Amino acid sequence: MEKSKKDKYAIWALTHGGFKLARHIMKELGTVDLYLSERLANVKVPCFRFESLKAKLTGSFNQYRGHIFIMATGIVVRIIAPLIKDKTVDPAVVVLDERCNHCISLLSGHLGGANELARQIAQIVDAVPVITTATDVNDVPSIDLIAKEFDLAIENPDAIKIVNMALLERKTIEVFDPYRLLKDSLPAATATPTPTPTQTLNAVELRMSSPDSSPTVFLGKGPGGDPPANASLAGELQGGHIRHWRAGKPRPYEPYVQNRVGAGFIPARKGCLNSTALTQTLPLQGGQGEGKAQPMIYVGDEIKELPPTCLVLRPRILVAGIGCNRNTGGKEIKDFLLDVFRRYKLSMMSLSNLATIDIKRREKGLIELAAELGIPITFFSSDELNEAKGLETPSNLVEKYTGAQSVCEAAALLGAKTSKLLAPKQAAKDVTVAVARTVCM
Numbered sequence: 448m449e450k451s452k453k454d455k456y457a458i459w460a461l462t463h464g465g466f467k468l469a470r471h472i473m474k475e476l477g478t479v480d481l482y483l484s485e486r487l488a489n490v491k492v493p494c495f496r497f498e499s500l501k502a503k504l505t506g507s508f509n510q511y512r513g514h515i516f517i518m519a520t521g522i523v524v525r526i527i528a529p530l531i532k533d534k535t536v537d538p539a540v541v542v543l544d545e546r547c548n549h550c551i552s553l554l555s556g557h558l559g560g561a562n563e564l565a566r567q568i569a570q571i572v573d574a575v576p577v578i579t580t581a582t583d584v585n586d587v588p589s590i591d592l593i594a595k596e597f598d599l600a601i602e603n604p605d606a607i608k609i610v611n612m613a614l615l616e617r618k619t620i621e622v623f624d625p626y627r628l629l630k631d632s633l634p635a636a637t638a639t640p641t642p643t644p645t646q647t648l649n650a651v652e653l654r655m656s657s658p659d660s661s662p663t664v665f666l667g668k669g670p671g672g673d674p675p676a677n678a679s680l681a682g683e684l685q686g687g688h689i690r691h692w693r694a695g696k697p698r699p700y701e702p703y704v705q706n707r708v709g710a711g712f713i714p715a716r717k718g719c720l721n722s723t724a725l726t727q728t729l730p731l732q733g734g735q736g737e738g739k740a741q742p743m744i745y746v747g748d749e750i751k752e753l754p755p756t757c758l759v760l761r762p763r764i765l766v767a768g769i770g771c772n773r774n775t776g777g778k779e780i781k782d783f784l785l786d787v788f789r790r791y792k793l794s795m796m797s798l799s800n801l802a803t804i805d806i807k808r809r810e811k812g813l814i815e816l817a818a819e820l821g822i823p824i825t826f827f828s829s830d831e832l833n834e835a836k837g838l839e840t841p842s843n844l845v846e847k848y849t850g851a852q853s854v855c856e857a858a859a860l861l862g863a864k865t866s867k868l869l870a871p872k873q874a875a876k877d878v879t880v881a882v883a884r885t886v887c888m
Contacts, residue, residue: 455480456539456564457507458515459500464545465517466490468572472515475571480511501526513539513555513564520551527554534558534591535604541565543574551577557591558601587614590744590758593632599746599760600796606758613742624746626886628762633744748797748884761796764886765869768802768859769813770845770879777815783878784816791870793882800825802862804832804854825862832857837866859883 458469459482466487473479481494482503497503500522508514508530516523520542531537531554539561540554550572552565562578569576582589590610594601601607613620614634622633743757748765767787771780788795801817803810805826817824829850835857846852856872863883870882 453510453512454478455511456513456515457482457511458517459504460484460517461486461500462517462545463487463490468517468543468545468547469515472568472571476567479515505530509536509538511538513541513559513561515564515568516540516542517545518542519544520553523553533604534607535601539564541568543568543572547572547574549577550574552579556580556583557589558595581615582611585615588632588634590614590633593629594760597628597630597632597762599628599762602759602761602794602796603755603757606756609742609756610744610758618742621741621743622746623744626746626762626764628746628760628886629744748794750792750794761794762886763797763799764884765793765797766800766802766859766862766883766885767798768855768857768862768881768883770803770854770858771807771810771812772877773810775810775812775877777812777819779875780812780816780878781819783873783875784880786875787870787873787880787882790873791882793869795820798822799885800862802827802858804829804849804851804858806849825858827858827861831861835860835866837868839868839871855879855881 455478456476457480458472460466460469461484466483469481470492473481481492482497483490483492483494484500485496485498495503504514504526508527509532523540523542527540534555535558537555537559539552539556539559541561541564542551542553543549550565550569552561554561556562556578557580562580562583565576565578568574578584580589582592591601591604591607593599610620612618617634620633622629741754741756743754744760745751745753745757746760746762748761753759767784769780769784785795788798798820800822801813801820801824803813803824803826805828807813808826813824832851832853835853837860838853838856840856841852843852845854851857853872856868859868859881860866860883863885865883865885865887867883867887868881869884870880872879872881
């Protein structure tokens with residue numbers, strides 16, 4: 448099966464010397480498209496021809512994974528300048544001279560893979576790889592490569608330079624990574640540790656007497672009140688709710704949380720609050736010491752108000768279970784899906800796949816939506832859906848017509864391999880949506 452252009456490299460040559468070098472590189476790289484100048488008419492090989500390099504490249508620049516130019520760097524710079532968009536989408540660009548002296552990583556060194564491509568080609572032709580990205584030169588990790596390695600989508604690329612500069616200067620970076628998806632990939636000397644269940648805050652302290660016990664929670668005053676001078680009120684986490692005991696009468700309570708990154712009330716949500724949630728769900732408002740300039744990293748699927756110095760990395764950990772009436776249009780399904788994500792303040796960049804019942808395999812609207820979003824869609828049989836644990840709104844009516852007591856909720860739960868819903872069934876006229884998360888705190 449032939450590769451799509453997005454999986455290929457294109458190699459460009461203007462001269463006979465460039466062509467010979469291109470052939471040598473192509474043998475080692477595998478499937479590569481060759482582009483030759485019309486002036487090399489006597490070269491009889493399968494290739495794409497161009498009379499104007501600028502015109503030909505303009506139409507194909509973003510169709511390839513990367514481009515290898517065997518020509519002067521100045522030519523390439525002038526031609527690609529108007530085609531450059533953003534480091535998260537630009538293809539790799541590598542430039543090589545005919546004498547194989549230097550192989551230059553020119554564009555998209557990290558996310559596009561130009562640095563690695565330059566090293567690979569340099570090894571093939573015995574050239575010197577020229578890598579100028581500061582993190583590589585100083586042998587420190589770059590956050591954009593780390594994000595790529597762990598399949599984290601970058602929401603605000605402008606913040607990459609802030610974090611990479613902090614890595615270069617060995618500055619502290621405040622990291623909010625509740626699911627530990629970065630897997631300790633940042634230098635220990637630069638990143639603040641993710642809060643643990645035993646971390647003490649100004650007004651909240653969590654303590655576990657054993658792995659199976661409920662944590663003790665010291666509470667402050669409720670919403671609208673001030674934090675206590677001495678947080679001495681105690682309660683237990685039971686069934687997802689914090690309860691405060693006074694005169695033997697339990698009642699729901701919300702803890703007041705205040706620490707170095709700000710303060711706020713954290714509502715106790717059924718099935719979602721655990722020993723780490725109190726520390727992990729704090730709003731990020733900029734650390735002390737460096738104020739608004741504090742470099743920060745947020746790794747999560749929730750939409751929050753964050754300072755411009757915070758790099759937002761979106762893990763693909765959400766599964767949307769979808770049910771729909773026959774012949775529901777893709778736009779109608781998409782609009783409601785977006786509405787649900789807005790309602791629950793979830794990022795669409797964290798959506799990993801769709802899930803539904805197998806009788807919808809040929810539902811055009813669903814197929815079109817999955818293709819538009821560039822994500823897979825998983826189909827489950829009614830028997831499989833009936834095995835799902837954690838349903839909140841099973842329906843006899845749904846079971847009557849589909850054989851499954853739930854479609855959207857069950858599909859989301861099975862797709863995420865969990866028993867907890869992040870967003871239970873939400874219904875519109877012809878569409879239902881539920882969301883589950885593939886990882887838990």
